[in-house]
Every structure is written in C-alpha cells, then in structure tokens.
Amino acid sequence: MHNSIYDKRVRISDNVIRVLIYLSAFVSVAILVGIIGLVVIKGAPHLSWQLISTVSSSAKNTFGILGNIVNTLYIIVITLLIVTPLGVGGAVYLNEYAKGGKLVRAIEFTIETLSGIPSIIFGLFGMVFFGTVLKLGFSILTGALTLALMVLPIITSSTQVALKSVPESYRAGATGMGATKWYMIRTIILPSAMPGIITGIILGIGRIIGESAALLFTAGSSYYLVNDFFGHIFKPGGTLTIQLYLSMTKARYDQAFAVALVLIILVFVLNRITHIIANRMNKEKG
Template sequence: MKTAKTEGSSGSLMKKRRRPGDMILYALIYFFSAAILCMVLYFVGYILWEGLPMLTPQFLTSAPNPIEHTEGILPALINTSYIILLSLLISVPIGVGGAVYLNEYAKNKRLIRVIEFTTETLAGIPSIIFGVFGYVFFCTALNLKVSLVSGALTLTLMVLPTIIRTMQEALKAVPKSYREGAAGLGAAKWYTIRTILLPASLPGLVTSVILAVGRIVGESAALILVAGGAAIYMPRGNLFEQLMSSGGTLSVELYRYSYSQGKNDVGFGIAAVLMLIVLLLNLVTRYISRRLEKKYQK
C-alpha cells in the first residue's frame, strides 16, 4: 500500500523502463481477475434470470401434483428446514464445546495436535464418503434407516470442522484480560466461559452457524445415499415419524429434476431459491465481519 506512492517518484532517479514481461503479467492478472468477476456475475444473473420466473406462489407452497401436471417444492423446503434445524441442534453444541475445550481446557499439546489434525481431516473428506459412511453407520448399524435423521447426523459430521474452527478463531479473539479479570474476581472456568467468553464470541457463533447452513443447504451427494430423494409428498404423521422418513432436500431435488428427469425449468427454479439463500447468507456474514472490524478499529 505504502510503496505505491514511492513508485511514481522513481522517475527522478532513473527512467522508468517498460519491461515486456511485466506488461504480459499485468495483462494476465487483469484478464483473469476480470474474467472471474464476469463469470460470477454471469452465473448468478443467469440462474436468477432463468429461475425467478418459476417462483410462483403455487410452486413454493405446494407439492408436485401429477394429475394437474404442476410442480411444487414445498416438501423439499420442509425437508431442508428439518435437516438444517436438526443438524444445527446437534452440531452447534458439540462444535462450540470442542472449540472451548481446545481453547480453554486442553493443556496436552499432543492431544491438541491430534484433535486439530483430525478436524482438518474431517474437513477434507468429500461428501460422498460421508454418504457411504453415513449409510453404513447411521442407516444400517444404528438402524436409523434412510431418513432425515440419518441425513442430519451425517451432515453434523460434515459441518463440525467449520464450527470448531470458526469458534476457535472467535474465542482466540477474546482478549486475555477478560479471562484474567474474571479469574481475579474468583470466577471459575465454566462460569467465565458461560458469562464472558461465549457472549463475547457471539458473532463467531453466528458466523459458524451461517457457514454450516450454507454447507447443509448445498449438500446433495451424501444426502442421496442417507436421506433419500423424491420429495413428492408432504411429510406425514407426527414430528418423529416425519423425521424418520426419507425425503429430498432442495439440492437433491434439483439433481433429481434436472438430471434424472430432464426438467431443467424446475431445476432452475430450485437453483434460484438456492442462490437467493446463498446470497442472503453471504450478505449476513459480510455484515457481521464488517461490524467486527469496526469494533476492533475503535
């Protein structure tokens, strides 16, 4: 940043020589950056342009009706909400607890390294592997069948590393003086965590939840194996029965419509819904990080 100013004054010492190599690299840098920018805008624009007209009230609030030949994504929306809520309900407490343990409790360096390595490993495992594991373990070994519950448990493992890492960062950002002050007043560890550290790292918690939701909403490969597809009917029975039945989320239905059935118009409708969700999540994370920046600048 600072050096940009000095560049102009170098003319007094020596003539600025234009290097052809520099020019080529400049051109490539600007070209690729502009290309990526245009590509993103084009993708988002294309999806919304093709998909938004599909989003009629009927499309959003009904189940597919084969007799009247209408499509609807309400079952998929409900399944998606169930899976999001259930996964968060399990993964957030565990993830936050794991981060607290790593940051506040763990003393054994080797153990910390093992936990951090396995967290990284978990983050690097592709979703289809989680799908196979989830099928063998949750659906078969624990006999939860192909169901929304199996899907939520599988997704819990997938979002856990994100939550742990984000919360760890947030806890690290809490000044040491907070902990020392609390300890000086005679507060015990859990008391300090509960009343000071967790409230202070609330933005981190919100960010980790948003990142997790983004991952859950976009997931498809694993869910096809563990939660099933074809959200044709509205979920039936009591909550427990609904959660124990199979059902496709929005992403799974997008795949089923556009790839298995060739109904790309419905596919784009769902893609537009997904895109709107992703855009919203992105805006919220940006808002939070901006507010944090301001807070730390003070």
C-alpha cells in the same frame, strides 16, 4: 543517505503483482455475477407461488417444491441442534482447557482430515452406520447425522478462530477478579466471540443447503409432506438440491433453474442475516 520510503523506487514486479491481484478479484466477481445472472434469467420465468406452495403431483401433472423446502428446513435445524454444541464445545476445550500435547494435535489433525473427506464418502458411511447399523434407514435423521459429521470441522474451526481473537486481557481481568474458569468462559469469552461463532454456524448452514451427494444416500428423494411433526424426521425426505439433481437428470432444465434460483435466494437471505446479527452483536459489545 536517505532511507525514507518516499525515496524508494517502485519495482516493476510490485506493479505486476498488483495488476494480477486486481485481475483475479475482477475474474472472481465476474464469474459470480455470471452464474447468478444465468440462473436468474433461466429460472425467474418459471418461479411462481404455485411452485413454492405445492408438492409435485403425477395425477395433476404439476410440479412443486414445498415438500423439498420443508425437508431442507428440517435437516438444517436438526443438523445444527446436533453439531453446534459439539463444535462449540470442542473449540472451547481446545482453546481454553487443553494445554497442547499429543491429544490436542490428534484432535486438530482429525478435524482437518474430516474437512477434506469427499462428501460421497460421508454418504456411504452414513448409509451403512446410521441407516443400517442403527436401523434408521433412509430418513431425514440419517441425513442430519451424516451432515453433522461434515459440518463439525467448519463450526469447530470458526469457533477456535473466534475464541483466539478475544484479547487475553479479558481473561486476565476476569481471573484477577476471582471468576472461575467456566464463569469467565460463559459470561465473557463466549459473548465476545459470538459474532465469529454465528458466522461459522451460517457457513455450516450454507454447506447443509448445498449438499446433495451425502443426502442422496441417506435421506432419499421423497418430496411428500408428513402431518406428524416429530415423526417426519424418521421418514425419507429430499432437499432442494436433491430435487435440483433429479430435475437435471430428467432434462427438465426449467424446473432445475427455478429450484436453483430458490437456493440462491436462500443463500442470499442467510448471508444478510449473518451480517445483521454480527453487526448488532458488535454494536452491543461496543
């Protein structure tokens, strides 16, 4: 009796599952292409240099999103400055220092819970705690602190996965050569896991760019430019998604599609940056 895999018959269920898998992949790609195509067709005619280089003016009856772009960049940078050390540091503790137990399980449960809380709840919490209790009011800083809570599970989980992918032989070799725990983490583990960490950070940026509900309650919807670079973080500031929401509520669909196209371009650029940085680090590591 032969047990070779070449003699085994292909079951009908295997073919059915294979067809369903390919069908699911095709439908997913078709939906993505359809969404992007619709936004490009509707938004491209209204996309101009004046749109992205000026701010809206009621007196001149003009529409511009430069202030929204600046506010979006402010919130991205401030949020990452807050959440990246916390997320990476928490993942390093859980993966390299913690030895299991109730504390570790409680932390992991908290991270999973945070990732499942609706953004509107984060917005309410940020408005009450950061805006009212800490007296930050409607400001970019309030929005960034709120988004930091939302992005923390993404960066922490991605960093944990990246750290676990580092071979144990790296740790054993460094320990055998007399390296201290922190020196090993700083010079071997983190550089080896850096592509995965960067991927988590970029995913966090995507979450920041696409958020609107939480920012509507914390950062406001102002689109004006402020000359004070540091004082700007204490002022209200509406992001691109907020402007997209406001344009839709006013039935200004041409403006909404133009803003949506700008958002898609930003997401595409960030994805390309992710691949470039990750590939470059993989080459350097190799």
